[in-house]
Every structure is written in C-alpha cells, then in structure tokens.
Amino acid sequence: MKTIVIILLFASFCLPAAAQSPINLGLKGGINSTKLTSDLSKYDEESINKFHAGAFVRVNLGNIYVQPEAYFNTKGGELNESGGIVNSFDLKTVDVPVLLGVNIIKKGPLALRANAGPVFSFVTDKEFNGDETAFNRDYIEDNFFGWQYGVGADFMMFTLDVRMENNSGELYKGPDFESKSKSFVISLGFKLL
Template sequence: MKRIAIILLFTSFLLPATAQSPINLGLKGGINSAKLTSNLDEYNEESISKFHAGAFVRVNLGNIYVQPEGYFNTKGGELKSTSGVVSSFDLKTVDVPVLLGVHIIKKGPLGVRANAGPVFSFVTDKELNEGTTFNRDYIEDNFFGWQYGVGADFMMFTLDVRMENSSGELYSGPDLESKSKSFVISLGIKLL
C-alpha cells in the first residue's frame, strides 16, 4: 500500500510538470521493420525486424512543435534472387530525425499528434552475410531520408508510429542500387 501511495504521489507531481512544460525531454525505444528496395527485377525484397533506442527533445510552440531526436538503430534488409541466393545487409546507425509536428488533440493527459521531417543516418557498422555477391565498400557511410507519422501521449508516456524512406542510395554498386524503407514503432517516457 505504501508503494502505491508513493507512485501516485510521484505521478501527481510529474503530470502537471509534463502537461505545462514548453520543453519535454525523454527516452525512447522500439522496433523497426526495414526493407531494401532494388533497381533489379531479379531480386525480391524481404523485411527484417530490428530495434532502436535513444532520446528526444520536444519544444512545444502552441499547437506546433519541433522534435529533434537521436537514437542508435539497427536496420537492414534481405534481397532474394530468383536463383535462391540471399543477400542480407545488417547496418548499425545513429539516426537524427528533426521533426515538425502539430498537436491534433490536447485534452488533459491525452494528446494525439502528427509529424514529419528529415532524418540523417550515420552508419557505424556494416555487415553483409557470407556468400553475398555485394561489396561492403559500396554501402554509404551516411544517408538522408524522411520520416512521417502519428503519435499519442498519455501522461508521461509517448507512442510513435512512423514510416521512413531514404532519399538517396544506401548501396550504390555496379550490380545493384538499393534504397531503404522502414516502419518504426517506438515507446517513450517524458522525463521533463
């Protein structure tokens, strides 16, 4: 009973601070389903699921907000050729999206929002599976894309669902040009 009282007391102090603060700072993590698209008809794209974790800052300006984020991400994909050969990319990146959003609903502890903006990805580790015909030297060290989606806030918790599309080539070699597409779901907690 004492623990429940402490949790309720802590939440009652945190809730007004979260609701009234023009700046929110928090941690987030989640899963993403990534897929590579290619310029060759002989390949079929397959999605793979990975994870991400990091932090965000939300600067509330009335019904509009700016939300820069930084998180460690693992992404990649599989390309299956018609001959049965599988080539998989496994990348570790640091992603930095800068989102512009609008609060659609703001009622007490509940909020619904939409956002979009650029994402900058910096590759920290590149892996290709054994037997692949592709070369790791053709994987870009950084690339640019766009994220867009919706989110919901309840008290100090946030939930985001987004799509991410790379604008440039992720892999640019003589045999293949490939872009990345991801479906991203993340859960976060506002610390401020």
C-alpha cells in the same frame, strides 16, 4: 508496498510538470521493419524487424512543436536471389530526426498529433552476409539522408509514435545496382520532463 507508494509520489510530481512545460525531454524505444528496394528483377525483397532506443526533446510552441531526436538503431534487409542465395544487410546506425509537428487534438491528458521531417543516419557498423561476388560491404554508404512522417499520441507522460521512413539517397551504391531503404517505425516513449 513502499515501492508502489514511491512510484505514485514520483508520478504525481512529474505529471503536472510534464503537462505544463514548454519543453519535454524523454526516452523512447521500439521496433522497426526495414525493407531494401532495388531495380533488379532477379531479387525478391524481404523485410527485417529490428529495434531502436534513444531520447527526444520536444519544444512546444502552442499547437505546433519541434522535436529533435537521437537514437541507436539497427536496420537491415534481405535481397533473395532466385537461385536461393540470400543476401542480407545488418546496419547499426545513429539516427537523428528533426521533426515539425502539429497537435490535431488536445483534450486534457490526451493529445493526437502528426509530424514530419528529415532524418540523418550515421552508420556505426556494417554487416553483410551472402554472395561477395555480387555485393561488397564497401559499397554500403557511411551515412545517408531520409524523411520521416507519421502520427503519434500522448497520454499523460507516455508517448506512442507510428512513422514511415524513406531514404532520399542510395543506401548501397555498387557497380551493378543501387538500393534504397524503407522503414516502418513504432516507438513508445516516456516524458521525464
């Protein structure tokens, strides 16, 4: 019972501060579904579900906001060859999106918003499983650039974001083919400030 009272007291102090603050700071985490795309017809592309966790800062400027984020992300994808050989990529990255957003609806503790912006990904670990003659982990880029766009909702101190991410450059640049990555990202966050 004591724990519930302490949590309610903490929330009652944090809630007005988060609602009135021009700057929000919070933690977030969620899942992403990544798919590699290539121009080779002999490969079927499969999506891989992974996770991400990190933090965000939101600078509120009236109905517009700027939201830089940093999170640890795991991405992957499969290219299945018609002969039954599966080639999969598992990447660990640090992603840094910088989003510009607009509040579409803002009524009391509820806000609906849309945002878009660039995302910079820095690869910290690369894993490749499959046919080493067709693919080589050395051709996986160490960092890449893309775009995120989507919608979100805030309710009191909680945030929910649904976004798409498309890479502008190649994720894999080999002598025989190149591959890009597309991701569908869902994250749940909690405003600390």
